[in-house]
Amino acid sequence: MTTHIRINDISPRIQYVGDGVQTQFTFPFPVFNNGDLAVYLGGATQALSVDYTVSGAGADTGGAVTFTIAPGNGALVTLRRNLSIHRTSDFQQSGEFRAKVINDELDYQTAVLQELSEIQSRTPQRAMTSSSTADLTLPDPAAGATLMWNATANGIANGPAAGQISAAQANATAAAGSAASAATSETNAAASAATALAATVGKYDRHVHIAFADSPYTIAAPTVDTLITVDTTAGDVTVNLPASAGEADNRLLGINKSSAVNTVTITPNGTDTVGGLASFVMFDATEWCDLYLDKSAADWQMGNLSYTAAGAGLSKTGSTLSVATGGVGVAMLAAPARPYDIGFTAGFDSTMAPDVLAVRVYGEIVAARAMSLIGEVAAIALAPTGAAAVFDVLLNGVSVYTTKPQFAAATTLTPGVLATTAVAAGDRLTFACTQTGNAEPGRGVTFTMQGELA
Structure with a gap:
């Protein structure tokens, strides 16, 4: 057989x-x-x-x-x-x-x-128990883009570019580094305060202890250099300085805040100043301040100062540093941490399938915040032939470019040259195609105007 x-x-x-x-x-x-x-x-x-x-x-x-x-x-x-x-x-x-x-x-x-x-068996597929009916058709490739579910989870779309993801990761790493630096600064400030306290041994002729119950405490015209230790455990304490006119030049007053909570407010007499200020507030535990009287300037100059400065946009309670009401202003952030990018599309049909480009306006937005333009990135699904596909962004009807960005018979964008970069809140930004290929117009353009919050 x-x-x-x-x-x-x-x-x-x-x-x-x-x-x-x-x-x-x-x-x-x-x-x-x-x-x-x-x-x-x-x-x-x-x-x-x-x-x-x-x-x-x-x-x-x-x-x-x-x-x-x-x-x-x-x-x-x-x-x-x-x-x-x-x-x-x-x-x-x-x-x-x-x-x-x-x-x-x-x-x-x-x-x-x-x-x-x-x-x-080696292809992506839904589980047998999945109830999803999402379309698994892949979008046309876009250079550097990731794949992701669309906003309604019923299909797959091109997502952020790998460079954008890397930039976000870099910003997160930088923020973590800033937080670590802040913690280090606080530790160093506490060490400086301890050093300052040690340096005062033998410097004062008299030592006075006061607390919340003594507030407001007015320093009587002293005959000797005095150290005042302030206990703020029960509440905020105000220390009123003596009039400079009745004191000897270079008179020394030391003020030491011994508690981690509440504050000490140092208030000069009359038109006198403290460190050139109308008043000075101490926040930190073991915060130290030596005041030396410059009688000719009627100013209690600050020396041997040990504290952690809150900085703009921040607040402090004791030695705790936190974001103040209203937050940190945009201008305080490094440029990479304040991106303001605006996306447009051209040459797609109603299903977002690439379609032929036409000379026309494709979109317009109103800037919600002030920003600075820094450039553009773009991708095209099908490059033009016979002539370049040229694009423009207009600010309130006037082009922001001296040389417009274009795809010249290739899928790689030739960047434009910006003439205008400043955009105010309420300004209109209009995206348009001003020229297409004369043999093949080109199809499917995604265009992102890159900017930074001002």
Whole structure:
């Protein structure tokens, strides 16, 4: 009885890792002919009879591939059955119906189905239990873009570019670094305060202790240099300084805040000043301030000062630094931390499929905040031919460019040269195509105007 290949339940693909010595690699699935086997070394397809030979074609249990040169150590070897999809026999009306022919035909079709099943197993697909009916059609490729679900989760769209993601990560890293620096500054300030306290030993002739119950505390005209330790545990304390007119020049007053909570407000007498200010507030635990009287200027100058400055946009409670009401202003941030990018599209139909460009206005926005323009990025699905596709951005009807950005028969944008960069809140920014290709106009443009909050 004539036999035929038996197609068992087995994957038509197997992989090995080379060691630089082994030349022969077996495959456990049957092939009909030597040419039915595809062989890869790494990602490169190998040539039959040049790079390798095949034995065992027609056998149920598979065969072996022998390389002319042993694959290198660590090289990935892939053996895969690769049949062409066609019918190998044709049965005639009332003709002979032979079992071998039927078996061979069914074996071949079963082998093809095994290959398709193996290929499908390596493709993205929804779980069998998923109830989603989202469209899995991929959008046209856009340079550097990521793939993401669209806003309604019913399809796949191009997402942020890899460069934008990297920039966001860099900003996050910079913010974390700033927070660490702030914590280090606070630690250093506490150490400086301790140093300042140690430096005062033997400097004062008198030491006075006061607390919330003594507030407001007015320093009587002293005859000696005095250190005042203030306990603010129970509440804020105000210390009123003596009039400069009744004091000796270079009189020394030391004020030490000993508690972590509440504040000490130092208030000069009359038109006198403290450090050139009408008053000075101490926040930190163990915050220290030496006041030296400059009698000619009627100013208690501050020296040996130890504290952590809150800085603009921040507030302090004791030694705790936090964002003040109203937050940190935009101008206080580094440029990379205040992006203001505006996106436009041109040459798409109602389903966002690329369509031919036309000379027309494609979009307009009103700036919600003041900003500075710094450039543009863009991508085109199909480049124009015969002439460049040229684009313009107009500020209140006037172009912001001296040289407009364009795609000149290529998918890489030639950037424009900005003539105007300042945009005020309420200004109109209009995006338009001013020229298309005269053979192929070009299709599907995504355009982002890059800016920074002012």
